[in-house]
Amino acid sequence: MSLVEPGAVETELAGHNRPQIREQIDQRFASVERMQAEDIADAISYIVTRPRRVAINELLVRPTEQEG
Numbered sequence: 001m002s003l004v005e006p007g008a009v010e011t012e013l014a015g016h017n018r019p020q021i022r023e024q025i026d027q028r029f030a031s032v033e034r035m036q037a038e039d040i041a042d043a044i045s046y047i048v049t050r051p052r053r054v055a056i057n058e059l060l061v062r063p064t065e066q067e068g
Helices: 010-015 019-028 037-048
Strands: 003-006 059-061
Touching: 003 037, 010 019, 037 059
Parallel strands: 003 059
Antiparallel strands: none
């Protein structure tokens, strides 16, 4: 079993928040180039294509500019 922990990803999910929350998200990540869904798909592909002798327990994936 693997856990993928993505950072800021450009998805439609943020659009489902209240306007005040969307504004906070936009302010926090204004200077960050968000990852695309394909970036997370690549990470998952990496996990599932490892040989059986390799276990990926956790994978933290963040945009280059995103701070902790």
